[in-house]
Amino acid sequence: MKVSKLVGQRFKEKPADCVIDSHALMIRGGYMKYVGNGIYSEFPTLKRITAKIEAIIRKEMNMIDGQEVLFPVVMPAELWEESGRYESVGNELVRLRDRNDAKLVLGMTHEEAAVQLVREYGQSYNKYPFMIYQFQRKFRDEARPRAGMIRVREFTMKDAYSFHTSQEDLEKYYDVCYQAYHRIFQKAGIPEVISVASDSGMMGGSVSHEYMLLTPVGEDSIVICNECDYRANMEAAENIVKNESKGELEELQCIETPNCKTIDDVCCFLHSDVKKSCKAVVYQKNADDSFVVAFVRGDYEVNETKLRNLVGEDIHPAEITEDAPLVAGYIGPYNISDKVTFYCDTTLKGLDAIVAGANKEGYHYTGLNLERDLGNVEYVDIAKVKEGSVCPCCGKPAITIKRGIEVGNIFQLGTKYTKAMNMQYSDENGELKYPVMGCYGIGVGRMAASICEAHHDEYGPIWPISIAPWEVEICCLRVDDEETKTTADKLYKDLQNAGVEVIYDDRDIRPGAMFSEADLIAAPIRVVVSPRNLKESAVEIVTRDKRVKEMIPVNEAFDFVTNLKEKLFAEIESKVEPYK
Structure with a gap:
């Protein structure tokens, strides 16, 4: 490929609407072009990168007996009605109708299509197990x-x-x-990706993991223990707090x-410790x-x-009006309205005397003891983990919070889905499961x-x-x-004939x-050919990461480049876990 023919413009100025570096560099470098909100076209440069990523993924999926298929982008709404997600998923799912007024959806995920594809095939136990995948x-x-290709509306997914x-x-x-x-992330050159326990969200299921590339600009908060291997997404991380009860009731x-x-206002007014107070955060059920009040x-x-x-259903931040059964700013668990569902977090357990709202305009309680004043209290974990918290795995106060970008997930x-869509098979005894x-x-x-x-x-x-x-290059x-x-x-x-991928400016x-x-x-390897270098019968060879910068004789340049290429690939392979 010659740069003079490469489609896509490269320029120096940073685009004004780019909030992170990768977005700016990929726009400036002629990798992609903005089409609409969260929608981009890919220039050849980015398409070559994504094709290589797909090839790495495809090889690994095939190695674990995956079979590649292709599902439709547009699906009849009936499939999503079978699973129950046509109504339960929010506005992220695009719903539309065709010319015959039939209801359709744009695929944002393809569990329904996967079940629909194989439910006739998978009617006997001897067909199992199997895995299908698509791009x-x-x-x-x-x-x-936001953030360019990191959070978009239209995207390619395996x-x-x-x-x-x-x-x-x-x-x-x-x-x-x-x-x-x-192995996929290691082969792609990012062995620093870590796996963390996560929340399944709308996908459902009991166990899930996310793969996170740690970076300060990441959208997700990752909870990591410095003393053991515990790692979890903030959404799924267990929060452990040990309040020492001294038995000093007030x-x-x-x-x-x-x-x-x-x-803060209440604790300042009463000269009390915020760690001995009860905060109310109010939501409403969407339905x-x-x-719903979280204490x-x-x-x-x-x-x-x-x-x-x-709660078991979607919620949103509450709007507390005058006719609401709550008094904004003065909400507490004692004598709260029976028209309200409330939960007490484990961070309140063991506190002898608490400052809390009195459910009365302009008043708070002091000396509140939840077990004494409310009776049997069922504590639940609904708080975010903080830096320095106790690790649920090793029990040490060694939790740290980092930022990361989710690059993959498994559930x-x-x-x-098989129950909702009535996919069944006959087992060895002829029973349907x-x-x-x-x-x-x-x-x-x-x-x-x-x-x-x-x-x-x-x-x-x-x-x-x-x-x-x-x-x-x-x-x-x-x-x-x-x-x-x-x-x-x-x-x-010479490099082209040897199968080296080379671009020539x-x-x-x-x-x-x-x-x-x-x-x-x-390009990881750059060869600079100039009259000055040729006066010494040499070319300059440098790597993009600046680790290599050498003058190499012209007649040795081909071998040096091909050997350097092999070395760079070997460095990546050295960090790939072997198959077990």
């Missing part, structure tokens, strides 16, 4: 698309679905996929607290707008995902953008050679000089501009 465009109407006759068999295969995912008193509607210790925040799972779905499912996803474009985010400098991406758009600094051009042309042809432009664009294209 497909999907559309999810994200409320806040999703796989496995089918089993027992939970034990699913768990065995789940572990196989778990390891395969680590009299329950209703105290006037004028104009004190926040925990009927009934109120947590004053220095903690509510984990909405945990609360939503506990044990169980029989959620429901297959057990697992699903396994990787966003291809998001993975490319995440790698760029984790591996770049101020000049451009630093692509691992396994996914780089080209392995080598030749920069010919003087195409008008016959010797320079002849040398560059020959090396270009054959344009008559300033060296500074050529090097700037080369940094944006970011």
Whole structure:
């Protein structure tokens, strides 16, 4: 490929609407073009990267007996009505009608299509287990698309679905996929990806993991223990707090607290410790707008995902009007209205005397003891984990919070979809049973953008050679000089004939501009051919990460480049876990 023919423009200025580096660099580098909110077209440079990522994924899926299929983008609504998700999924699912007024959906995920494809095939136990996978465009109407390809509305995803006759068999295969995912990320040049326990969300199922690329600009908070291997997404992390009860009960008193509607205001007014206060966070159920109150210790925040799972349906932040059974700013668990559902978090357990709202305008209770004053209290885990919290695995106060980008996820779905869609098989005794499912996803474009985010400098991406758009770039600094051009042309042809992926900048432009664009294209190996170098019968060979910079004799350049390419690939392979 010659740069003079490469479709896509590269430029120096940072786009104004790019909030993270990878987004800016991939726009500047001619990788993609904005089409609409959360929708991008891919130029050849990015398409080459995503094709390599797909090839890595495809090889690993085939190695664990996956079979590639293809599901439709548009599906009849009946499939989603069978599973129950046509109504339960929110506005992320795009619903439409065709010319015959038939209801359709745009695929945002394909569990329903997977079951529909194989439910006739899988009618006998001797067909199991099996796994099918696809690469497909999907559309999810994200409320806040951002960060370029990292959070979009239209995207390419590899999703796989496995089918089993027992939970034990699913768990065995789940572990196989778990390891395969680590190999995928290692082969793509990001061995630093970690797996964390996660919340299943709308996918359902009891066990799930996310694969996180740690980076300060990540959207997800990752809970990590510095003393053991515990790792979890903030949404799924168990919060452990040990309040030491001293048995020092106080009299329950209703105290006037004028104009004190926040925990900080109340504690300041009463000269009390925020760690001995009870904070109320109020929500309403989407279905009927009934109120749900989460009570947590004053220095903690509510984990909405945990609360939503506990409630069992979608919720939203409450709007407390004058006719509501709650008094905004003065809500507490003692004498709260029976029209309200409330939960007490484990952070309140063991506190002898608590400051809490009195459910009366301008008043708070002091000396509240939940067990004494409320009776039998069932504590639940609905708070976010904090830095320095107790690890639920090793029991040490060694929790730290980091940021990460989700680059993959796997779920044990169980029989959620096969039961709902009446997929059954006959076992050895002729009894009808429901297959057990697992699903396994990787966003291809998001993975490319995440790698760029984790591996770049101020000049451009630093692509691992396994996914780089080209392995080598030749920069010919003087195409008008016959010797320079002849040398560059020959090396270009020799490398092409040897199967090396090489891009050749054959344009008559300033060296500074050529090097700037080369940094944006970011081939791992760069060969600089110039009259100055040729006076010494040499070319300059540098790597994009600046680890290698050498003058190599012209007659040795081909061998040096091919050996360097093999070395860079070997470095990646050395970090790939062997098959078990």
